[in-house]
Amino acid sequence: MGLLNLFKRKTFAHGVHPPEHKEETAHLPIRRMPFAPRMIIPLSQHFGAPAVPVVRVGQEVVRGEPIARADGFMSVPMHAPATGVVESIQLMPTARGPKTEAIVIRVYPAAEQRVLYGAPRDVENMTPDDIVQAVQDSGMVGLGGAAFPTHVKLKPPKDFPIDTLVVNGCECEPYLTTDHRVMLEHTDELLSGIRIAMRVSGASRAVIGVEDNKLDAVEAIKGKLPADGSITVQAVTTKYPQGSEKLLVKVLLDREVPSGGFPYQIGVVVNNVGTLAQLGMLLPQSQGLIERVVTLAGPGIKKPGNYMIPLGTPLRFALEYVGYEGDATHIILGGPMMGNTVASLDVPVTKGVTGIVVMPERERSPAAQTIYPCIRCGRCLDACPVKLNPSQMGRLAAKRLYTEMQQKYHLNDCFECGCCSYVCPSNIPLVQYFRIAKAINRERAA
Ligand code: SF4
Ligand code: SF4
Numbered sequence: 001m002g003l004l005n006l007f008k009r010k011t012f013a014h015g016v017h018p019p020e021h022k023e024e025t026a027h028l029p030i031r032r033m034p035f036a037p038r039m040i041i042p043l044s045q046h047f048g049a050p051a052v053p054v055v056r057v058g059q060e061v062v063r064g065e066p067i068a069r070a071d072g073f074m075s076v077p078m079h080a081p082a083t084g085v086v087e088s089i090q091l092m093p094t095a096r097g098p099k100t101e102a103i104v105i106r107v108y109p110a111a112e113q114r115v116l117y118g119a120p121r122d123v124e125n126m127t128p129d130d131i132v133q134a135v136q137d138s139g140m141v142g143l144g145g146a147a148f149p150t151h152v153k154l155k156p157p158k159d160f161p162i163d164t165l166v167v168n169g170c171e172c173e174p175y176l177t178t179d180h181r182v183m184l185e186h187t188d189e190l191l192s193g194i195r196i197a198m199r200v201s202g203a204s205r206a207v208i209g210v211e212d213n214k215l216d217a218v219e220a221i222k223g224k225l226p227a228d229g230s231i232t233v234q235a236v237t238t239k240y241p242q243g244s245e246k247l248l249v250k251v252l253l254d255r256e257v258p259s260g261g262f263p264y265q266i267g268v269v270v271n272n273v274g275t276l277a278q279l280g281m282l283l284p285q286s287q288g289l290i291e292r293v294v295t296l297a298g299p300g301i302k303k304p305g306n307y308m309i310p311l312g313t314p315l316r317f318a319l320e321y322v323g324y325e326g327d328a329t330h331i332i333l334g335g336p337m338m339g340n341t342v343a344s345l346d347v348p349v350t351k352g353v354t355g356i357v358v359m360p361e362r363e364r365s366p367a368a369q370t371i372y373p374c375i376r377c378g379r380c381l382d383a384c385p386v387k388l389n390p391s392q393m394g395r396l397a398a399k400r401l402y403t404e405m406q407q408k409y410h411l412n413d414c415f416e417c418g419c420c421s422y423v424c425p426s427n428i429p430l431v432q433y434f435r436i437a438k439a440i441n442r443e444r445a446a
Contacts, residue, residue, distance in 0.1 A: 009212055009235055009236050009237045010234070010236050010237065010251045010252070011236060011237035011239055011242070011251060012239070012242070012247045012250060012251055012385055013385065013387070014382060014383055014384055014385045014387070014419070015239045015240055015241060015242070015383065015385045015419060016239070016240050016383050016419045016422050016423060017238075017239060017240065018174050018240055018336075018337065018422060019174060020174055020213060020238070021174045021175045021297070021298075022174070022175065022176070022177050022180070022213065024297060024304050025175075025177045025295055025296075025297050025304050025305050025306055026177040026180055026181075026214075028181075028304075028305045028306060029181070029185065029306075030181050030182075030185055030293055030306045030307070030308055031305055031306070031307050031308070032113065032307070032308045033307045033308060033309045033310070033313065033318060033321055034321070035081075035082045035107045035111055035310055035313075036107065036310075036312075036313045036314055036317035036318075037106070037107055037109075038087070038104060038105070038106055038107065038314070039081050039082055039084070039104070039105045039107060039310065039311075039312030039313060039348070040092050040102050040103075040104055040312050040314060040347075040348040041067065041068075041078050041080075041081065041102055041103045041104075041105065041311065041312040041348070042092065042094060042100050042101070042102040042348065042350060043068055043078065043100065043101050043102060043103070044100050044101075045078075045141075045147060045311075045350035045351050045352065046075070046076050046141040046147045046148070046149055046351060046352070047074075047141070047146065047147055047148045047149065048072075048074035048075045048076070048148075048149055048152075049070075049071040049072050049074055049075040050071060050075070050100070050101065051068035051069060051070060051071060051075060051076065051077055051078050052068055052069050052070075052071050053067065053068045053089055053103055054066060054067060054068060054069050055067045055068075055086050055089075055103065056086065056089075057086050057087070057088055057089060058085065058086065059085065059086045060083075060084070060085050060086075061080040061083065061084065061085070061086060061105065062080065062083045062116040062117055063080055063081065063082050063083045063111065063112070063113075063114070063115050063116050063117065063290065064079055064080065064115040064116055064117030064118055064287055064288060064290055065079060065080045065116070065117045066078070066079055066080075066117075066137075066288060067079060067080050067086070067103050067105075068103065070136060073136075073152065074149065074152060075149070076136060076139045076140065076141055076149050076151075077136075077137065077139045077288065078103070078139060078288075079117070079139055079287075079288030079289065079290045080105060080117075080290070081105070081290040081291060081310035081311050081312045081313075082105060082107040082108075082111045082310055082312075083107070083108055083111040083112070083116065084105045084106050084107040084108045084111060085105065085106050085108075086103060086104070086105055087104045087105065087106040088103075088104045089101065089102070089103050089104070090102065090104065092104070092347075093343060093344050093346060093347055094343075094347055095333050095340065095342045095343065095347045095350070095353075096340065096343065097343040102348075105312070115285075115287055115290070117287065117288070118285045118286040118287035118288075119285070119286050120284060120285060120286070121134075121283075121284060121285075121286050122284075123196060123283050123284050128199060128200045128202075131196060131199065131200045131283070132151045132154060132155050132200055133151075134283055134286070135150050135151040135154060135200070135279065135283070136149065136151040137286075137288070138279070138282045138283060138287065138288050138289055139288045139289040139351075140275065140278060140279060140282070140289050141275075141289075141351045141352065142271070142272055142275055142352070143272055143274040143275045143278060143292055143351065143352070143354070144168060144179075144243070144272035144274065144275065144354065145334055145338070145352050145353075145354050146352065147350070147351050147352030150271065150275055150279070153269055153270075153271065154197055154200045154201050154269060154271075155200065155201075156201070156262075156264035156269065157264070160264045160265055160267070161202060161267060162201045162202045162203050162264060162267055162268065162269050163202075163203060163204055163205070163267045163268075164203050164204075164205055164206070164207060164253060164267060164268050164269075165194065165197050165198050165201060165203040165205070165206040165207075165268075165269050165270075165271065166206075166207055166209065166245070166248060166249055166252055166253070166263070166268055166269070166270045166271075167190075167194060167206055167207065167208040167209065167270075167271060167272075167273055167276060168209060168243055168245060168248055168270055168271065168272045168273065169183055169208055169209060169210040169211075169214070169217065169233075169272075169273040170209055170210065170211045170236065170242045170243035170248060171211065171214070171243060172211060172238070172239070172240045172241050172242045172243040173240070173243070173334065173335025173336070173337055173338060173339075173354070173355070174240075174335055174336055174337065175295060175297045175298060175335055175336065175355060175357050176295045176297075176334075176335050176354055176355045177295050177297075177306060178274060178292075178293040178294060178295050178306055178354055178355065179272065179273045179274050180214050180217055181293065181306045182273055182274050182277045182293060183210070183214070183217035183220060183221060183273055183277075184216065184217055184220050186277040186280075186281070187220050187221055187223075187224050188224065188280070189277045189278075189280035189281045190221070190273055190276055190277040190280060191221075191224055191225075191226075191231065191280070192279075192280030192284075193271075193275070193276030193277055193278070193279035193280030193281075193283075194206050194208075194231055194276050194280075195231075196276075196279055196280065196283060197269065197271055197276055197279065198230070198231075201269045203269060204230065205229075205230050205231070205232070206230065206231045206232070207231075207232050207233075207234060207252050207253070208221060208231070208232070208233040208234070208273070209233075209234055209236050209242075209248050209251065209252050210233060210234070210235055210236070211235070211236055211237070211238040211239075211242055211243075212235040212236065212237060212238050213238040215235060218233055218235050221233045234252060236248075236251055236252070240337060240417070240419065241337070241338075241385060241415075241417040241419065244385065244415055244417060245257075245263060245270040246263070246386075246415070247385055248270065249263055249266070249268050249270065253268065255267075255268065259410065259413055260412060260413070274292070274293065278292070289311070289351060290310060290311055291308050291309060291310045291311060292308070292309065292311065292349075292351065292353070293306050293307070293308055293309075294306070294307055294309045294318070294349060294353055294354065294355060294356060295354065295355040295356070295357075296318065296319075296322050296355070296356050296358075297355065297356075297357055297358075298332075298357040298358040298359045299358070299359060299360065300324050300325045300326040300330055300331075300358030300359060300360045301319075301322055301323070301324050301356075301357075301358050302322060302323030302324060302325075303322040303323055304322070305322070307322070309349050310349075311348070311349060311350060311351060312348045312349065312350075313348060313349045314345070314346055314347070314348050314349075315331070315342065315345045315346070315347055315348070315349065315356065316345040316346060318349060318356065319331075319345065319356065319358070324358050325358070325360055326358050326359075326360040327345075328341070328342050328343065328344055328345050329341060330358055330359055330360045331345070331356060331357070331358050332355075332356075332357045332358075332359065333353055333355070333356060334353070334354050334355055334357075335354070335355055335357065336357055336359065337417065337418045337419075337422065338416060338417060338418055339355070339357065369427070370427060371426065371427050371428055371429070372425075372426040372427060372428075373426060374391055374394060374395065374426055374428060375425065375426060376391065377425060378391070379423040379424065379425065380394075380419075380420035380423060380424055380430060382423075383419040383420055383422070383423045384419060384420055385417065385419060386413050386414070386415070388409060388410060388411075388413060388414055389409055390414075390420035390430045390434075391420075392409055393405050393409045393411060393414075393430070393433070393434060393437075394420075394428055394430045394433055396409070397430075397433035397434070397436070397437050398433075402437040402440050402441050402444075403441065403444075405434075405437050405441075406437075406441055411434060411437055411438060411441070412438065412441075414431075414434050414438070416431050416434060416435060417431075418431045
């Protein structure tokens, strides 16, 4: 046992301890996945306005070339993940079901992995505003799953000065180990991305938070920290959902993000380790985001691991490459706690996809599918990390009293972590109810 294990680490109140299932992939180095013959690049795979195509059907594109431009500040561009020809620009299905406009590229059979677009540049001598523009030009979004444009996060409103960058290396979802591998294999790029984010945001210090089931990553980072103490790393207790940015800020800095507010309101910017490592790789080369690390795991995957997958790769291709059993109903994009099942295997890997988890056994347990009445056991209240009343909100949701859920029970503070559903002995799909209620309230407000 190392010294780090002798101290009680910081954590937040409530939460749950689902089985981690990380051991099957955590030790495996990132492997590169080949190109699928056809790539599908949706123009909307981020929070904000969809990108606008700058290529036409029949045009040849090279790997890394911009193929769609950002539509305003709250938007990011798209880049060609492989060399080939634009086959079509058309509506294509997405993971959640509705179709969205996408650029389809037919990949040349001999297309090479080398990125053929971009040029070295001296980020050190760029102004913060130029770097914000460069981050937007790279198409970078939060790779932890949120897909929020990174340049927007790095440039909060002027009246909120930033003093601290919180770097999220918790990766608390079961099965997922992409951030773990990135911290081990791309430590230098991560620290380079952290320095860039500090310069742009104005933060004078950065604190990296890592769950204590990844102490090898803590050690790897510690060995490369600058001597001036401006960047530090802290191990925090392994508990779900430690990776929620508001909980992590509270644990690391003892500051509370206001209800319904953002970390910048208390002087903090939060970025995921995967996002910053990619920034550290792409910005000095003026390159765009064209691939990401994805964990393929779960009992239905034959060759589990972490794969560098070109964005736009259809799920079917990725799954056939590693071998799998099951169908779309067994596949979860993201982790099993917050991820979503997919509508079809013909949808592509996009910027926010952290993992593809295949769990065929889910369907085999009818008892786990049956929903029973609430027995008022209170377990959901004990699990909710933001101290809501999921039981009461669940009862209101069943009566479709969605407005009351918000007005009396602060529904919008629910960040859909799924702890309440996880502990409910009656199998009530509370988090699904809350997602629907929030969507309906948003529609009504619009
Ligand atoms: S899903 Fe929402 S209500 Fe349920 S535990 Fe998480 S934050 Fe609380
Ligand atoms: S955990 Fe389930 S059964 Fe228990 S109070 Fe909450 S909703 Fe009711």
